[in-house]
Amino acid sequence: xxxxxxxxxxxxxxxxxxKLDEAVTITPESSLVEDLGVDSLDLVxxxxxVQDAYGVAxxxxxxxxxxxxxxxxxxxxxxxxxxxx
Amino acid sequence: xxxxIVVVGHAxxxxxxxxxxxxxxxxxxxxxxxxxxxxxxxxxxxxxxxxGLVEGVGPGSAEEDPAITRLGSRFVHFGVRAARxxxxxxxxxxxxxxxxxxxxVAVVVGSxxxxxxxxxxxxxxxxxRKSLATGPYLLPGLIANQAAGQVxxxxxxxxxxxxxxxxxxxxxxxxVFGAMLLRSGEADVAVVGATESAFTPEIVNGFVTMKALxxxxxxxxxxxxxxQASRPFSGDRxxxxxxxxxxxxxxxxxxxxxxxxLTPLATLLGxxxxxxxxxxxxxxxxxxxxxxxxxxxxxxxxxxxxxxYNAHGTSTTINDRVETEAVRRIFGxxxxxxxxxxxxxxxxHALGAAPAIEAAVCVRALREQAVxxxxxxxxxxxxxxxxxxxxxxxxxxxxxLSASFGFGxxxxxxxxxxxxxx
Numbered sequence: 473x474x475x476x477x478x479x480x481x482x483x484x485x486x487x488x489x490x491k492l493d494e495a496v497t498i499t500p501e502s503s504l505v506e507d508l509g510v511d512s513l514d515l516v517x518x519x520x521x522v523q524d525a526y527g528v529a530x531x532x533x534x535x536x537x538x539x540x541x542x543x544x545x546x547x548x549x550x551x552x553x554x555x556x557x
Numbered sequence: 558x559x560x561x562i563v564v565v566g567h568a569x570x571x572x573x574x575x576x577x578x579x580x581x582x583x584x585x586x587x588x589x590x591x592x593x594x595x596x597x598x599x600x601x602x603x604x605x606x607x608x609g610l611v612e613g614v615g616p617g618s619a620e621e622d623p624a625i626t627r628l629g630s631r632f633v634h635f636g637v638r639a640a641r642x643x644x645x646x647x648x649x650x651x652x653x654x655x656x657x658x659x660x661x662v663a664v665v666v667g668s669x670x671x672x673x674x675x676x677x678x679x680x681x682x683x684x685x686r687k688s689l690a691t692g693p694y695l696l697p698g699l700i701a702n703q704a705a706g707q708v709x710x711x712x713x714x715x716x717x718x719x720x721x722x723x724x725x726x727x728x729x730x731x732x733v734f735g736a737m738l739l740r741s742g743e744a745d746v747a748v749v750g751a752t753e754s755a756f757t758p759e760i761v762n763g764f765v766t767m768k769a770l771x772x773x774x775x776x777x778x779x780x781x782x783x784x785q786a787s788r789p790f791s792g793d794r795x796x797x798x799x800x801x802x803x804x805x806x807x808x809x810x811x812x813x814x815x816x817x818x819l820t821p822l823a824t825l826l827g828x829x830x831x832x833x834x835x836x837x838x839x840x841x842x843x844x845x846x847x848x849x850x851x852x853x854x855x856x857x858x859x860x861x862x863x864x865x866y867n868a869h870g871t872s873t874t875i876n877d878r879v880e881t882e883a884v885r886r887i888f889g890x891x892x893x894x895x896x897x898x899x900x901x902x903x904x905x906h907a908l909g910a911a912p913a914i915e916a917a918v919c920v921r922a923l924r925e926q927a928v929x930x931x932x933x934x935x936x937x938x939x940x941x942x943x944x945x946x947x948x949x950x951x952x953x954x955x956x957x958l959s960a961s962f963g964f965g966x967x968x969x970x971x972x973x974x975x976x977x978x979x
Contacts, residue, residue, distance in 0.1 A: 486630040489625065493777065513627075513694060513697075514693075516690075516692070516693040517627075517692060517693055517694065519688075519690075520690060520692055520693075521626070523686055523688060523690070524578075524682070524685075525687065527687060528687065529686070529687035529688040532687065
């Protein structure tokens with residue numbers, strides 16, 4: 473189960489890429505594209521920032537399943553867990 | 558009679574200042590913007606770390622342009638900054654749509670190398686990743702025409718958009734191509750110039766290997782004082798020094814100037830381009846001279862009517878010799894009295910942007926009636942022109958010849974006249 477620190481860090485990475493208005497609240501259910509307005513290029517930038525920050529690789533085949541912020545946080549958590557195992 | 562080409566905006570971003578005012582003041586004061594930059598990108602990986610780098614603007618800086626934060630290449634930021642300044646000066650923003658359709662404004666902004674800094678940084682970053690991915694903004698920031706694209710996007714211009722990539726002549730070719738678009742009726746106004754930032758180990762060290770850029774030299778006078786590294790036409794010149802920056806002019810047809818009530822700053826009286834067809838990097842003396850002669854002829858003036866030659870003056874052994882000989886042949890007995898100077902002593906060589914920076918400086922020189930000096934000058938017994946050594950000079954200026962030459966044997970020359978000629 474991802475902790476709040478992981479969620480907060482991912483949110484920070486998203487904000488650093490997308491330059492979201494501070495008033496916009498990010499929740500695990502927030503859709504990266506629909507709710508946060510991340511365009512196709514920035515979406516890749518977010519994934520790369522996450523890769524660099526956590527030293528994980530995001531498989532291209534998995535990208536379509538990363539719709540919400542929660543999806544991305546869970547993915548990072550699972551990847552870290554599998555690397556640690 | 559052909560519609561004359563008028564300069565209605567001019568700007569530059571250089572190591573002497575982030576606008577043309579500061580650049581000009583530094584130039585005429587005989588200052589140099591060159592310094593050591595050992596901490597840029599990869600400390601210890603440069604064969605020469607003296608350079609003329611722009612400070613305080615660009616990606617990640619305090620004055621970063623918020624409209625282009627995603628594009629991490631410095632040349633795009635410099636080009637957009639200079640274009641915003643020149644466009645503001647022109648007063649054309651208020652004329653758009655109602656008096657000047659956006660489709661009638663061309664953008665011709667060149668670059669010799671494009672976003673090499675971004676390429677270098679992204680390559681390093683990608684090498685540390687667990688995937689093979691590179692950033693999605695690498696290509697948009699790398700491609701040489703992105704500065705032209707961003708100038709058009711940020712200023713909202715929809716005429717032709719071009720990016721001459723003609724090495725160290727790029728900015729001059731951009732000015733020529735812009736003028737040709739105006740002459741041909743393709744546009745009424747053109748934002749022209751060039752921008753460059755290529756201070757990466759690969760580029761610097763490659764130029765050093767070619768012996769075009771001055772490598773580290775024991776006992777060189779630049780060791781204690783980096784500002785003396787670039788010394789065009791001097792007896793101890795030893796190659797150019799890398800610089801970055803941008804130069805932009807806004808050109809308009811004379812009829813557009815009159816119709817829109819614009820203020821003429823200078824006139825682009827004539828121009829010429831030609832090709833050496835000779836060597837990958839070395840200039841061909843006859844072709845260089847012929848290019849200068851063709852520009853003077855295109856301007857419809859006699860060589861005696863040129864008051865100042867703004868030289869390419871790279872500080873390489875061969876360029877400065879070839880240029881000096883061309884001036885001797887074209888101007889004859891008058892050559893020894895003609896003021897000739899190179900601002901590359903003060904700001905280094907900004908490659909493709911250099912001709913456009915120099916063009917902006919020439920327009921300012923016409924307005925100020927003053928010639929910037931060749932700094933760091935020490936005589937060379939074989940080079941005997943008046944290089945305006947070390948101190949700027951007030952001179953009656955009606956017409957200026959400015960030239961630039963690029964690897965691949967591509968040459969251009971421009972003749973500017975006073976704005977009151979328009």
